Amino acid sequence: MEQKEISRAVIKRLPRYYRYLGELMKEGVERISSNELSERMKVTASQIRQDLNNFGGFGQQGYGYNVSYLYNEISKILGIDKQHNIIIIGAGNLGQAIANYTNFERRGFMIKGMFDINPRLVGMTVRGIEVYPIEKLEQFIKENDVQIAALTIPKSKAKEMAEKVISYGVKGIWNFAHIDLDLPEDVVVENVHLSESLMRLSYKVTHMDHSIKEIPR
Amino acid sequence: MEQKEISRAVIKRLPRYYRYLGELMKEGVERISSNELSERMKVTASQIRQDLNNFGGFGQQGYGYNVSYLYNEISKILGIDKQHNIIIIGAGNLGQAIANYTNFERRGFMIKGMFDINPRLVGMTVRGIEVYPIEKLEQFIKENDVQIAALTIPKSKAKEMAEKVISYGVKGIWNFAHIDLDLPEDVVVENVHLSESLMRLSYKVTHMDHSIKEIPR
DNA sequence: TAGATTGTTAATCGATTAACAATC
DNA sequence: TAGATTGTTAATCGATTAACAATC
Numbered sequence: 168m169e170q171k172e173i174s175r176a177v178i179k180r181l182p183r184y185y186r187y188l189g190e191l192m193k194e195g196v197e198r199i200s201s202n203e204l205s206e207r208m209k210v211t212a213s214q215i216r217q218d219l220n221n222f223g224g225f226g227q228q229g230y231g232y233n234v235s236y237l238y239n240e241i242s243k244i245l246g247i248d249k250q251h252n253i254i255i256i257g258a259g260n261l262g263q264a265i266a267n268y269t270n271f272e273r274r275g276f277m278i279k280g281m282f283d284i285n286p287r288l289v290g291m292t293v294r295g296i297e298v299y300p301i302e303k304l305e306q307f308i309k310e311n312d313v314q315i316a317a318l319t320i321p322k323s324k325a326k327e328m329a330e331k332v333i334s335y336g337v338k339g340i341w342n343f344a345h346i347d348l349d350l351p352e353d354v355v356v357e358n359v360h361l362s363e364s365l366m367r368l369s370y371k372v373t374h375m376d377h378s379i380k381e382i383p384r
Numbered sequence: 385m386e387q388k389e390i391s392r393a394v395i396k397r398l399p400r401y402y403r404y405l406g407e408l409m410k411e412g413v414e415r416i417s418s419n420e421l422s423e424r425m426k427v428t429a430s431q432i433r434q435d436l437n438n439f440g441g442f443g444q445q446g447y448g449y450n451v452s453y454l455y456n457e458i459s460k461i462l463g464i465d466k467q468h469n470i471i472i473i474g475a476g477n478l479g480q481a482i483a484n485y486t487n488f489e490r491r492g493f494m495i496k497g498m499f500d501i502n503p504r505l506v507g508m509t510v511r512g513i514e515v516y517p518i519e520k521l522e523q524f525i526k527e528n529d530v531q532i533a534a535l536t537i538p539k540s541k542a543k544e545m546a547e548k549v550i551s552y553g554v555k556g557i558w559n560f561a562h563i564d565l566d567l568p569e570d571v572v573v574e575n576v577h578l579s580e581s582l583m584r585l586s587y588k589v590t591h592m593d594h595s596i597k598e599i600p601r
Numbered sequence: 602t603a604g605a606t607t608g609t610t611a612a613t614c615g616a617t618t619a620a621c622a623a624t625c
Numbered sequence: 626t627a628g629a630t631t632g633t634t635a636a637t638c639g640a641t642t643a644a645c646a647a648t649c
Contacts, residue, residue, distance in 0.1 A: 176640065178587055182580035186562065200606060212606095213642050220608060228607040228649045245583050246590025260484045264477035268578070270562075276582060314589055339589040341582065345403065345487075355592055357585035359578065361485070363399035365493060365558065366462050368574035370395055372531055372556040373463025375572055393616065417630060429630095430618050437632060445625045445631040 177218050181245055183208065184218070188238040200231035250275045252313045253341075256328050257320035258283040258291065258298045261343060265317055266293040279311045284324075308335040315339040322346040394435050398462055400425065401435070405455040417448035467492045469530045470558075473545050474537035475500035475508065475515040478560060482534055483510040496528045501541075525552040532556040539563040 187208055191199060205212035219225050219237075222244050226232045242248045253271075255262045258281040265271075266278055281298045283289060291298045299307060307313070316332040318325050318340060325344035332340070333354050340356045342348055345363075348356050404425055408416060422429035436442050436454075439461050443449045459465045470488075472479045475498040482488070483495055498515045500506060508515045516524060524530070533549040535542050535557060542561035549557070550571050557573045559565055562580075565573050 173591075174640070178584060181587065182577070182583040185583065186580075202606080211642060213644095214640095216607065216609085217641075224608065226607050228647070229605045230649065231606065244587070246586040247583060249590075251586060251589070260477060260481035264481045265578075267477045270579060271582060274579065274583070276586075315585065338592065339585050341585055353592065355585065355588035357581055357588065359576070359581055360399070361482075361576065362487060362491065363403075364574055364576055365488060366399040366402065366464060366491070367395060368532060368556050368558055368572065369463040369468060369493075370398065370461070371572035371574065372468070373466075374390075375555065375570065391616070419630080428618060430620095431616095433631065433633085434617075441632065443631050445623070446629045447625065448630065 173221050177221055180210075180218060181241060184215075185238065185241045185245065188234055188241065191234045192238060196234050198231050198233055201226070203231075247274050247276075250277055251315055252311055253278050253315045253317060254307065254311075254313050254332075254337075255281040255296075255317045255319060256283075256332065257281075257318065258285070258288045258293075259319060262317070262319040263293050265319065266296045269294070276315075279313060280307055282307075304331065305335045308332065308337060313337055315341060317341040317343065319343045390438050394438055397427075397435060398458060401432075402455065402458045402462065405451055405458065408451045409455060413451055415448050415450055418443070420448075464491050464493075467494055468532055469528055470495050470532045470534060471524065471528075471530050471549075471554075472498040472513075472534045472536060473500075473549065474498075474535065474560075475502070475505045475510075476536060479534070479536035480510050482536065483513045486511070493532075496530060497524055499524075521548065522552045525549065525554060530554055532558060534558040534560065536560045 187204065201212040201215045205215055208215075216226075219232075222240070225237050225240050239248075253276055255265055255278060258266075262281055262283075266281060271278065278296050281293065281296055282301055282304055283298055284301055286300070288298050289300045313332075314337065316329075316337045316339075318328060320328060320343075322344040325342065325346050326348060329340050329342070329348050329350060333350065338354060340348060340350065340354065342356050342358045343361070345360055347358075350356060404421065418429040418432045422432055425432075433443075436449075439457070442454050442457050456465075470493055472482055472495060475483075479498055479500075483498060488495065495513050498510065498513055499518055499521055500515050501518055503517070505515050506517045530549075531554065533546075533554045533556075535545060537545060537560075539561040542559065542563050543565060546557050546559070546565050546567060550567065555571060557565060557567065557571065559573050559575045560578070562577055564575075567573060
């Protein structure tokens with residue numbers, strides 16, 4: 168029951184629309200035109216209208232968009248109107264940092280548990296979230312209806328652990344390991360490659376235009 | 385002395401080429417054709433050749449590319465042949481996680497110090513990296529030739545801190561706060577918006593094709 | 602109703618892929 | 626030299642922007 172394929176670029180932009188709409192709601196703004204929103208977000212109004220119309224006509228001619236209605240519709244599109252149960256594989260600093268970040272839960276991402284091979288970490292809790300041994304993985308995933316696993320482990324273990332959680336029923340991998348996971352078609356991956364991000368920053372810093380702009384006469 | 389503008393898409397791909405070339409080196413592979421590399425990386429050979437030729441002719445007809453030579457050239461393009469001095473603003477879990485990640489230093493990103501407003505964190509060290517109070521920021525940036533600041537602080541403080549470190553000479557911001565920093569032209573920003581990444585994963589999980597593929601007769 | 606602004610089609614721009622002559 | 630494979634031009638594809646008729 169899926170409509171025509173939505174382009175990757177559009178999906179990439181959706182969370183940003185969602186964020187701006189949330190801010191507008193906080194400011195008490197009730198309606199906004201694509202033009203006003205385009206100025207805030209520094210994109211074209213045309214792009215906003217095109218993007219939204221991939222999913223339906225959420226606006227009204229002569230009026231614009233109702234902020235809270237659109238906010239809600241985007242949350243449905245993103246699937247964050249429903250609860251997602253998450254586990255974190257790897258209870259090191261990065262895993263703990265994610266466990267500590269309460270904003271995810273406000274969006275319906277419930278972190279149910281953490282897992283680690285290191286027995287010294289097992290039993291520890293972070294913000295009430297317990298660290299379990301890997302042996303408990305299968306039972307835990309099945310009992311807690313876990314859909315998403317965050318992999319905050321070294322790349323050497325990432326493929327193996329990904330395959331394991333998938334075999335137990337996980338449908339999405341949030342991959343922080345610096346490796347391309349090559350997984351079955353019915354599993355989705357979202358990569359967060361911090362080292363690549365840092366290299367891009369290095370590129371930008373290195374190739375930045377240091378020249379003093381001449382004032383044209 | 386800059387050649388023609390390189391597209392964002394190309395820059396985005398460079399670190400991935402770099403990673404695969406590093407792996408090839410480890411495997412002892414000396415030369416590789418765009419075609420072989422394209423199979424490994426699951427991109428087209430055409431794209432590889434086009435991407436690389438933005439920066440120069442690194443290959444040789446009839447031979448392909450010398451792996452270690454190309455690896456080196458890409459490291460120069462990315463600017464990771466030189467040392468970058470980094471500070472981390474925000475010594476919470478995420479800041480500590482980054483400080484703990486030794487791989488960055490192998491690529492020349494030296495984490496010189498962390499800063500926090502919380503006096504309970506000041507004085508603490510993570511892997512030998514000390515947490516300083518914000519008051520020391522100006523002196524530290526100037527004395528340590530700090531080019532890059534990672535912002536691992538709540539979004540409410542991000543803009544203020546970004547402007548502060550920029551005024552002291554920082555040229556690049558690695559922004560983990562969920563806000564669009566609107567900064568001067570001679571400063572570059574690389575965003576890591578984890579919550580947006582997680583929402584995209586939610587989208588993918590939600591819109592995944594659950595249908596059982598029929599076997600065509 | 603008149604004005605505003607969407608939804609949508611058409612035009613443009615840019616990025617990817619294909620093709621092949623150049624050349625090692 | 627013959628074969629392989631690049632560098633590069635041309636063709637295609639997709640995404641963005643512009644334009645405007647539809648409509649609230």
